Amino acid sequence: MKFAFLLAALVATSAPAAVDMAAAAAQAQTCFACHGPNGISQMPEVPSLAGQPDGFLxxxxxxxxxxxxxxxIMTSMAAMLKDDDIRGLAAFFAKQPPPRADTTAASDAALLSAGRQLAQANRCAACHQADFSGTQATARLAAQREDYLLxxxxxxxxxxxxxGGLAAMADVVYPLADGDLRALAHFLARQPS
Ligand code: HEC
Ligand code: HEC
Known part of the structure; x- marks a missing residue:
């Protein structure tokens, strides 16, 4: 309980705390090596960070x-970050234009439509927003890399x-089969941002 409170305090104070954007942008360069220029990932199973909600990051x-x-990898990266670094990096990546769905990527019509139906039936948008852009502690999913979503x-x-030990996503995926997860990843990676 005390632990959860401390986390909440860290995140809650992010808005009023002045972030040194120039310093954050400089520090973010080290992240580009894996997360791509300005947080648009080109690397398998590495997520794009651009346009993720500040709180989520x-x-x-x-x-x-x-x-x-x-x-x-991320455990050793994060071990070096102080609270102010975390606020700065999150603010920086949240401000970058989000990734755009790769319209040239091959798309499987059956998988796409199964994914759309599963997203509706499981109310993914109730938390992730109608356009899957995320909010607060909930991730952006639209146009995220398909391999990473899966x-x-x-x-x-x-x-x-x-x-955080929040059961939100565990409850959501509990009834879903692996084929459902593949369909959802296929659909979400192709949503416009
Ligand atoms: C050496 C490669 C590498 C570097 C450098 C790196 N990351 Fe990561 N990062 C990863 C990988 C791989 C993951 C996916 C971890 C997983 O889910 O297994 C990840 C995941 C993340 C996530 C979670 C995103 C999500 O959608 O769940 C955040 C936030 C993040 N990194 C921030 C950073 C920041 C900020 C930096 C720079 C200080 C950074 N990373 C540097 C490889 C890297
Ligand atoms: C009750 C709210 C809720 C619902 C419903 C929900 N999610 Fe989530 N989702 C979350 C939260 C909160 C997170 C962040 C999890 C964390 O912090 O560990 C998350 C994280 C994720 C992530 C990880 C993203 C990343 O970048 O690391 C994926 C993928 C995801 N959700 C997909 C889905 C899909 C697909 C559905 C519908 C089948 C769904 N979610 C429904 C709340 C929800």
Missing amino acids: QWQLVFFRNGTRKSP KALREFKAGTRSG
């Missing part, structure tokens, strides 16, 4: 730093990604 960096979200959904399903 802050929480995930805190989860990596405190070890509740596991990733060998990886994330599989990890929620397997229980290996729990982040």
Whole structure:
């Protein structure tokens, strides 16, 4: 409880705290190596960060730093970040134009329509917003890399990604089969941002 409160305090104070954008932009260069220029990822299973909600980015960096979200790479990256670095980096990437769905990528009509129906039936938009742009602690999904979306959904399903310990995504994916997760990733990666 106390732990949750401390996390909330960190995120809640982000808005009024003045962020040094020039310093954040300079520090973000180290992230581009994997997350791509300005946070548009070109690398398999590495998420784009551009246009993610500020709060979502802050929480995930805190989860990596405190070890509740596991990733060998990001755990060591986040270990070096102070609270002010996290606020700055989150503010920087939240302000970057989001990725655009790759309209040249091959698209499977049956998978796309299955994904659209599953997203409706499971009310993904209730939390992720109608245009899947995310809000506060909830991720942007529109035009995220398909391979990363599938990886994330599989990890929620397997229980290996729990982040803040909020059961939101675990409950959502619990009844879904792997084919459903593939359809959802296919659909969401093709949503306009
Ligand atoms: C050496 C490669 C590498 C570098 C450098 C790197 N990251 Fe990452 N990052 C990853 C990978 C891989 C993941 C996906 C982790 C997973 O889900 O397994 C990730 C995930 C993330 C996430 C979670 C995003 C989401 O949609 O869930 C955030 C936030 C993040 N990184 C921020 C940063 C920031 C800020 C920096 C720079 C300080 C940075 N990363 C540098 C590889 C890297
Ligand atoms: C009750 C609210 C809620 C619903 C409904 C919901 N989500 Fe989420 N989702 C979240 C939250 C909150 C997060 C951030 C999880 C975290 O911090 O660990 C998230 C994270 C994700 C992520 C990880 C994104 C990233 O960049 O790391 C994916 C993918 C995702 N959701 C897909 C879906 C899909 C697909 C559906 C519908 C089948 C769905 N969500 C329904 C709340 C929800």
